[in-house]
Amino acid sequence: MKTQVAIIGGGPSGLLLSQRLHLAGVETVILERQTRDYVLSRIRAGVLEQGLADQLRQAGVGERMDREGEVHEGTEITFEDHRLHINFRELVGKTVMVYGQTEVTRDLYKARDDMQGTIIHEAQDVALHDTDTDSPYVTFTKDGEEHRLDCDFIAGCDGFxxxxxKSIPADKLRVYEKVYPFGWLGVLSETPPVSEELIYSGHPRGFALCSLRSRTLSRYYVQVSSQDKVEDWSDDRFWEELKARLPQDAADRLVTGPSIEKSIAPLRSFVAEPMTHGRMFLVGDSAHIVPPTGAKGLNLAASDVFYLSTALISYYKTGAETELHDYSAKALRRIWLAERFSWWMTTLLHKFDEEAFDVRVKRAELDFLMSSRAAQAALAENYVGLPYD
Structure with a gap:
């Protein structure tokens, strides 16, 4: 089997990369370890930067998003008795789209099917070979039989x-990591959202977030210890804790109900450099992880897709490799800016085991954010997404 670009991983980044390349006449084959049903069952964040929403439209998969998604022009930040509305459109002239990652993946699958794109599910024992040569290839097992996929390039969209x-030699890779001493307990419920916009709440009991997937599907989170287990948290306990961390009027109008999904996600920051080795390129979570506080995970993967697809299309049109050589540096510049923003929001709004000085500095930071339009504009600029440059 042979293709131009072998894509490892059939999540949204791999599917979007395949779609963008296909539209430019570049052949791809996607290898996915799981079944399609499994991929579509994963519940992930759903705040799309304007850049990602535009990419989906350009790739011909934005129609349902524009019809069913929720355009958000701002968000609310609360702490103690203070409430601050960040108006994205007023501050920076942009918005975000609330549309579930599962729905993005579903739309991309449909587009790949409509164009007869090749996606091989349940590809086991995937291994990369000769990535530092002009003839890389991938081997995998399917239904007990070993296969070989020859290609010009490999895109690693296969997650952490x-x-x-792992195919990059250890002496060629540098890893940066920060592990936070808490996680997010998330609950998905078939209840109307407490607010039309997201509420980020910093509270002495810990952080809380109110978000939504639709007008009838809500996603809520509370900060919990990294030692907590899902079974420690009944639905009743979760709702009571969430109410305690919200402004009173929001707690009063919160509609509760049975959880249809409940999980605890650990928080960490992670970056691997460089994002290339020969003719293999890392994309998304295979190269970087951000805390979910700034809603950057899927959006960062999408910016990687933008840079890599642009470089590959340029190569196949002109034969020039300049943009391929620049991919890692260009992607990492935007990644580190997003890492900074996610770290800042996490530090600002979560409860840590802090010294008195740190607590007072955090309060001063919040006071500055409340009083400074420039600080609010900086938050808005980062939240809606920095430009792809």
């Missing part, structure tokens, strides 16, 4: 635990 990053 996939084989792509």
């Amino acid at each position: 635990h996939g084989p792509s990053r």
Whole structure:
């Protein structure tokens, strides 16, 4: 089997990369370890930067998003008795789209099917070979039989635990990581959202977030210890804790109900450099992880897709490799800016085991944010997404 670009990983980044390349006449094959049903069952964040929403439209998969998604022009930040509305459109002239990652993946699958794109599910034992040569290839097992996929380039869209990053020699890779001493307990419920916009709440009991997937599907989070287990948290306990961390009027109008999904996500920051090795390129979670506080995970993967697809299309049109050589540096510049923003929001709004000085500095930071339009504009600029440059 042979293709131009072998894509490892059939999540949204791999599917979007395949779609963008296909529209430019570049052949791809996607290898996905899981079944399609499994991929579509994963519940992930759903705040799309304007850049990602525009990419989906350009790739021909934005129609349902524009019809069913929720355009958000701002968000609310609360702490103690203070409430601050950040108006994105007023401050920076942009918005975000609330549309579930599962729905993005579903739309991309449909587009790949409509164009007869090749996606091989349940590809096991995927291994990358000769990535530092002009003839890389991938081997995998399907239905007990070993296969070989020859290609010009490999895109590793296979997440943190996939084989792509692990194929880079240890002496060629540098890793930066910060592990936070807490996680997010998330609950998905078939209830109307407490607010039309997201509420980020910093509270002495810990952080809380009110978000939504639609007018009838809500996603809520509370900060919990990294030692907590899902089974420690009944629905009743979760709702009572969430109410305690919200402004009173929001707590009063909160509609509760049975959880249809409940999980605890650990928080960490992670970056691997460089994002290339020969003709293999890392994309998304295979190269970087951000705390979910700034809603940057999927959006960062999408900016990687933008840079890499642009570089590959340029190569196949002109034969020039300049943009391919620049991919890692260009992607990492935007990644570190997003890492900074996610770290800042996490530090600002979560409860840590802090010294008195740190607590007072955090309060001063919040006071500055409340009083400074420039600080609010900086938050808005980062939240809606920095430009792809």
